[in-house]
Amino acid sequence: MMSYDDQKTRQWHLDESAAEPIVRKAVEKGITFFDTADMYSTGASEQITGRLLTKLFPRREDYVLATKVFYPTGAGPSDRGLSRKHILAAIDASLVRLGTDYVDLYQVHRWDHQTPIEETMAVLHKLVQAGKVRYLGASSMYAWQFATAQHTARAAGSTRFVSMQSHYNLISAKKNER
Amino acid sequence: MIPLCRDQRVGVIPYSPLARGLLTGSRQRGNQQHTVRAGADPLADDMYTEADHDIVDSVRALADERGLPPAQLALAWLLGNPAVSAPSSGPPRPPTSRTRSPPSASRSVRKSGPDLKLDTARIASSAMPDQPTSRPAPQAERGGVDDLDLPQPVPATSNAGAMGRWRCAGAAGMVEASSQFAA
Numbered sequence: 001m002m003s004y005d006d007q008k009t010r011q012w013h014l015d016e017s018a019a020e021p022i023v024r025k026a027v028e029k030g031i032t033f034f035d036t037a038d039m040y041s042t043g044a045s046e047q048i049t050g051r052l053l054t055k056l057f058p059r060r061e062d063y064v065l066a067t068k069v070f071y072p073t074g075a076g077p078s079d080r081g082l083s084r085k086h087i088l089a090a091i092d093a094s095l096v097r098l099g100t101d102y103v104d105l106y107q108v109h110r111w112d113h114q115t116p117i118e119e120t121m122a123v124l125h126k127l128v129q130a131g132k133v134r135y136l137g138a139s140s141m142y143a144w145q146f147a148t149a150q151h152t153a154r155a156a157g158s159t160r161f162v163s164m165q166s167h168y169n170l171i172s173a174k175k176n177e178r
Numbered sequence: 179m180i181p182l183c184r185d186q187r188v189g190v191i192p193y194s195p196l197a198r199g200l201l202t203g204s205r206q207r208g209n210q211q212h213t214v215r216a217g218a219d220p221l222a223d224d225m226y227t228e229a230d231h232d233i234v235d236s237v238r239a240l241a242d243e244r245g246l247p248p249a250q251l252a253l254a255w256l257l258g259n260p261a262v263s264a265p266s267s268g269p270p271r272p273p274t275s276r277t278r279s280p281p282s283a284s285r286s287v288r289k290s291g292p293d294l295k296l297d298t299a300r301i302a303s304s305a306m307p308d309q310p311t312s313r314p315a316p317q318a319e320r321g322g323v324d325d326l327d328l329p330q331p332v333p334a335t336s337n338a339g340a341m342g343r344w345r346c347a348g349a350a351g352m353v354e355a356s357s358q359f360a361a
Binding site: 033137139140142143146161162163165169172 | 179180182186188189191192193194195196197200201225226230233234237252255256262263264
C-alpha cells in the first residue's frame with residue numbers, strides 16, 4: 001500500500017479516491033493480505049489502508065493487515081528504531097492510523113544497530129501477549145542478523161518471526177539464494 | 179536469506195517482485211522510462227543497473243515465446259518457489275499515467291499455461307547460473323502454475339498458522355497467490 005498517499009509526496013502516489021477502485025478490485029479478486037508501513041508517506045498510507053479495508057471488508061477477521069516499524073516517524077531520537085520506547089509508541093500510533101485494535105503481522109523494517117536484539121524481541125513478544133499484534137515478521141537484513149534474532153527469541157521462549165520480507169525477484173535472485 | 183527461510187519454515191514475502199517495473203518493461207536500456215513511476219523513482223536507479231537488462235532481455239524473450247507479459251513470468255517464477263508466501267506488489271499503472279504501452283503487469287498470472295513450468299525453470303537457470311543444475315526445480319514441489327489461481331493447500335513452509343492461508347498482492351487482478359497452508 002506504499003503507493004497511496006493523500007499528500008502525493010511522490011509523483012506516482014495515488015490519493016484515496018484513486019486508490020479505492022484499485023483496492024476494491026483486489027478485494028473482489030480475493031486478495032486478503034495488505035502490507036503497509038508507518039513511515040510510508042509519514043503515516044498517510046496507513047490511514048488510507050485502514051479506511052479502505054474497513055470500508056471494503058465486512059469484518060476485521062476477513063483480511064490480514066501488515067505494517068512495519070523502524071524508520072523515522074518524527075524528528076526526535078526516539079522516533080525511530082527498534083527500542084522498547086519507540087516500538088511501544090509506534091504500535092499505538094499505527095493502530096490509531098489504521099483504525100483497528102490489532103495488526104496481523106508486525107514487521108521490523110530493518111535491523112537496528114543501536115538497540116540490543118534482546119530488547120527488541122522482548123518488547124515484540126509483549127505486543128503479541130497484549131493482543132496488539134498477532135504475528136511478528138522481519139524485513140531486509142542479513143541472514144546472520146535474522147538467525148541471531150530468531151535464536152534470541154527461541155532462547156528466551158518468546159515469539160519468533162514467521163516471515164521475511166526481502167528484496168527478491170528475478171534480478172536480485174542470485175544474491176538472495178546464497 | 180531465502181535458503182535460511184526455507185530451512186526454518188519462515189514465509190518469504192518478496193518485495194519489488196517486478197523489480198520496480200524493470201521486469202514489466204517500464205524501464206529499458208539507456209535509462210528510457212515509460213511510466214510516471216519509472217521516471218520518478220530514484221531508489222530504483224540505485225537498486226538496479228544497466229547490466230540487469232541482460233536478465234530482463236532473457237525474461238522478455240521467454241515471455242514472447244509464450245505470448246505472455248514478462249511480468250507474468252516473473253511472478254510465476256516467484257510463486258513457484260516453495261519458500262514464497264506472497265509477493266508484495268504495487269498497483270498497476272493508473273490510466274492517467276499511461277504514456278506508452280509496455281506489457282502490463284496487471285494481467286492475471288492464471289492465464290499462464292502449464293508450459294510455464296519449463297519457462298520458469300529456464301529463467302531460474304538463466305538468472306542464477308551458479309546454481310547446480312541438478313537442483314530440483316521448485317515448481318515440481320508446488321505443482322507449477324496450475325496452483326496459482328486458487329488458494330489450494332500446499333505443503334507448509336510457514337510457522338504461522340494464519341499466514342498459511344493469506345492471499346495477497348498489492349492490487350487488482352495482479353497476482354492471486356496461492357499461499358502456504360501450515361499444518
